[in-house]
Amino acid sequence: YAMNLVFSFDEGYSKTFQVLMHSIFMNNPHTKMNVYLLHESMPKTVLEELDEQIKGYGYSFEALDCREFLEQSEDFRINRYYTVEMYLWLYAPFLLPEEVDRALYLDPDIINLNSLASFYTQDFEENLFIAMDYKIKNQLIQPFNNLRLGTYAAENYFNTGVVLINIEKIRNERQADEITQAVIENKAILILPDQDIFNQLYHGEIKRASWEIYNMDPRMYQIFQLVLPETYNQDWVENEVVFIHFAGKHKPWIDREKYKLDLGKYYFEYETMIRDSYLERESEVLDGNTL
Numbered sequence: 001y002a003m004n005l006v007f008s009f010d011e012g013y014s015k016t017f018q019v020l021m022h023s024i025f026m027n028n029p030h031t032k033m034n035v036y037l038l039h040e041s042m043p044k045t046v047l048e049e050l051d052e053q054i055k056g057y058g059y060s061f062e063a064l065d066c067r068e069f070l071e072q073s074e075d076f077r078i079n080r081y082y083t084v085e086m087y088l089w090l091y092a093p094f095l096l097p098e099e100v101d102r103a104l105y106l107d108p109d110i111i112n113l114n115s116l117a118s119f120y121t122q123d124f125e126e127n128l129f130i131a132m133d134y135k136i137k138n139q140l141i142q143p144f145n146n147l148r149l150g151t152y153a154a155e156n157y158f159n160t161g162v163v164l165i166n167i168e169k170i171r172n173e174r175q176a177d178e179i180t181q182a183v184i185e186n187k188a189i190l191i192l193p194d195q196d197i198f199n200q201l202y203h204g205e206i207k208r209a210s211w212e213i214y215n216m217d218p219r220m221y222q223i224f225q226l227v228l229p230e231t232y233n234q235d236w237v238e239n240e241v242v243f244i245h246f247a248g249k250h251k252p253w254i255d256r257e258k259y260k261l262d263l264g265k266y267y268f269e270y271e272t273m274i275r276d277s278y279l280e281r282e283s284e285v286l287d288g289n290t291l
Helices: 009-026 045-054 067-071 085-095 135-149 166-171 175-190 194-201 218-227 234-240 252-258 262-291
Strands: 001-008 034-041 060-065 103-106 110-112 130-132 158-165 206-209 243-245
Touching: 001 085, 009 045, 009 110, 009 252, 009 262, 034 045, 067 234, 085 103, 085 158, 085 166, 085 175, 085 194, 110 262, 130 194, 158 194, 158 243, 175 194, 175 234, 234 243, 252 262
Parallel strands: 001 034, 001 103, 034 060, 130 206
Antiparallel strands: 103 158, 110 243, 130 158
């Protein structure tokens, strides 16, 4: 079988996405992937570069231009610094090809360290999604989120960096319109737009998985590693952690030498790998031309 991976981001994240894809390729040998990119106006040159890279891994790649879909609702435009792409993944069940029954959505600011297989193939247990919540971090803000989003019964506030989507069940039971309506009605109170909408619409239908393994935040790791170094250390990260999510303002590819969190080293490792493989290919092409 092939795993379906879905992404939605703008041009600014294309390079970090390429590093993520390289990490997936390196840690999931002999696994077929169908890669779907939901976008609004990605430049043709960027799409060609992504197409070449992803097909070079033996994966299939489909970029779906969602402009027409988004134009159905002009109220949908959001202000501030959020792009419309951040919502597109929520519409994946209504945009992806008919044969897709489940898909893994990933933010582009992530690195993959171990096999995706057990996470991807797990049982939804009748839920629409599988996602992670930062229980420790959320205890302080849960009452505030419940009040703000009207989700009074919700015990969790889920992060949307890594989400397994039960495409088939959502197609059968829900409508795309409810997402659009929720965005329009809640525009004034949205802080983390797609995450807020996700939690408001689906809070009772999300199966919880371990964030430490599947959505590790480098800031949290730094604290855990100080408090419990015998459990949370480099060996544990390299053997157990599936995804590192560089959430928040500080990113290793922006801060570079100033990035102080330990897990940044994994981003730089894969970035170097991908750069080296490009240089290798270029020199092969040049050698071929000089023959």
